[in-house]
Structures are given as structure tokens and as C-alpha cells.
Amino acid sequence: MSDSIKDTPDTLTGLSRRSLLQGTAGMAGILASGISPAIGQEKITLRYLGTAVNQDKAIGDKFEKDTGIKIQYVAVTTDDVTKRAVTAPNSFDLIDTEYFSLKKIVPTGNLKGIDVKKIKNADKITPLFTTGTVAGKAVGDQGTAPKKVIFLEGEKSKVFAKSPTQFMSLIPTVYNADTLGIRPDLIKRPINSWAELLNPEFKGKTAILNIPSIGIMDAAMVVEAMGLYKYPDKGNMSKAEIDLTIKTLIEAKKAGQFRALWKDFNESVNLMASGEVVIQSMWSPAVTAVRTKGIACNFQPLKEGYRAWAAGFGLPATLSGRKLDGAYEFINWFLDGWAGAYLNRQGYYSAVLDTAKSKMDAYEWAYWMEGKPASQDIKSPNGDVLAKAGAVRDGGSYEARMGGIACWNAVMDENEYMVRKWNEFVAA
8 A cells, every 4th residue: 555645634514404494485495496494514524544545536526426425535654554543533423444453453542443334235245255265266365465354343342253244444445556666668688587676687667565564565575585585474473484585685685786775655656657667566557647748667576465455445444323323424425436447447346346347348357357458548546548458457367366365464472573674674
């Protein structure tokens, strides 16, 4: 997931409370307008806490147009989403966070279990989340696979359930399986392994993601690909395994391997678009952003598999009344198809595939989800051409990519130690 270095400005433009005309004439005017007398209440505004990459203005605008409920985006970094959930749960009405953060948040009791009986499409959520399978086959579950943390024992539970229940910690929104981004026009040879990130051939032209809990997973994929060590669980390393991983990174950094350690989505786009970097940790929408500039960029399938991530909507435990109803309405709207199709067109995957498919043209679905050659130009939601007719999506079909997961983003038991060692790498 992505980050933003600045908060979205407050843009509260909800309806102000008004003194309604008294008497039968005033009420008649209200009824004639088709507005319920209850609309004398202030318009609902939901404070949506998350990272900038998921806070798309078009989604907020469309939801407000469809429902009259306003979304106020509060954009912070990945780490700060978790910090606010733990320390300031009353500062938001809806949280968009990754599943790996739940091991920190759920034990605080600051999240309300989401009642799946109130979620219209709950039974259509992809089984990747509920059973850890794609097309009936189990995928890699090292790290924090969503199936391990998606169910709670009850609405007020501080522990995860070992089997499906009526209450979910998060309702999944977007997810993907990440890999390395490359500039094929500048590399000019096949790339098929994570090991290439530390190949001296690309000295000074590589970059790695500088969010510790995610960056170290990419590093572990590289370490394994280089044949240096095989981790029992890349998402939950021992101190010795962390030491080995960081030592490998520091040696590479001191040798001049890295051009940058990036934290921000736009930074990753600029590094690749400028050609300063030719191979790096990358997110699918960032690759899309480079392509919209007319620059060759691949989200490269690798033989060792993908590092997966998933995000979802959660509700603060204190949310109640009209805001709670509004939050449920937003989640249901989000799973109803329009938002899913919008996100699919950016290279993400949506939680309910059927509804998203109903909002996409057949040729779009064939390209994005089935791995088929585009029968006509593929465009972004903004109308930019992302792929020419005849092109095939990097990584192929949904089943090929999501079925190729090696590990999931995670928070380790030794997280504090890992972050300390990661900071040594950053400072080296």
C-alpha cells in the first residue's frame, strides 16, 4: 500500500442545520420538494482514515452522489494508520488498513467486529480471504494471511477466531500480489528472479521500499532467491534471521547498489519514469502511473512468486447511530461493483469479483482478470491508454497471479527488533 506525506485538507461542506419554516405552509413546501422532514438533521460526513493511494476522489464523489453521505479523507502513512487506530480511535469513523496491522490493533479493543449479516455481498467475498484459496487451491500463507485474522469471536472481541464467525475484523477492499517493477527498455534482457534486485549489474539503479515491515519481506524474497537462506516464515523471522537479512542489505547498500529507499508512491513513480532506477520494489498502480506517461514499465512475474498484501475497512468500537449506519452503507456500496470495477482498472483486485465484473466491459474483464490479449486499447478510469490492443497483462490472469503468492505482508513477533535493525540499514 501507499503512503502520503501530507494530510488531506479538511473539506467539510455538509449541510448546515437550518431553521425550518414553522407551520403548515413550511411543512407543505418540504414535502412538495420530495425531501423527508428528517433531513433537517446535519448531513453525515464520514472521516475516512487511510493511506493516500486508496483515497481516490472519484470514489468519494461517486458515493456522495449516490447516497448523499460525504467522505472526508484523512491521509497518513501506513505506520500512522496503525498508530491512530491504537492511540486515537475517536479520530476517524472508518479505517482503511492492511490485514497485517490487525495484530497490533485488535488486542486494544478499538475495532468493532463488523456484522456480516449487515453486509449484502459478504457471501461473495473471494475465498482468498476466508479460506486462503484461489480456484480451489491453497496459496502461500507465510506472514499475515488474511484468513488468519479476518474473523473475530464477537463484536467486541479482542482476539481472532480460528474459524468463520458472524463478525469480521475488516471487510476486504483491495489487494494484490506485489513483485518487482522493471524498465524493460533499459534492462533489455529477461528478468525472472527476485535475486536481480541485488545483481551488481544494476549497481546504483535499484531501489527498495522503505517501510520496514514490508521492505524486509522483499529483502527476504531476495535472500531466498540468492540461495543464501530459506526462511520457515518470512513474515515472522527470528532475531538471527533478521540479522542475516539486514546484513545482506547493508552490504549491498555500502557497495552502492541502491539509488534510493522510497517511502512514497509518487517517489517510486518518479524514480522509474526518470530512468534513475531500472529495477525496484513497486506496486501495480505505480507501474500503471509510469505507463500513463508513455514509458515502458513492467510489473514483472518472478519464479519465486509474489509478496501479497490486502486492505480492508474497519469500524472504530465507539461508532454508533447515524454514523455507524452510514459506514455500513459505504461498505455495502463499495462492494456493490462500481468501486471494484474502478479499482480493477488500475491494476488492483476487488473483494467481490462478480459485482465488479458486472460494471466492466467484457474486453476489460478479459484483459484485467483473465489474462487474455486486449481486443482494444485498455484505458485507466481517467481515460489514459494503459495498454494497446493485443497486449497481455503482466502476470497474466487473476488465478495465475493470486495463485502464485509466496508470502503476505506481516508484523513480526520481533517487530521492534526488526525496526531497529532496519533503521541501521537506512542509516548505513
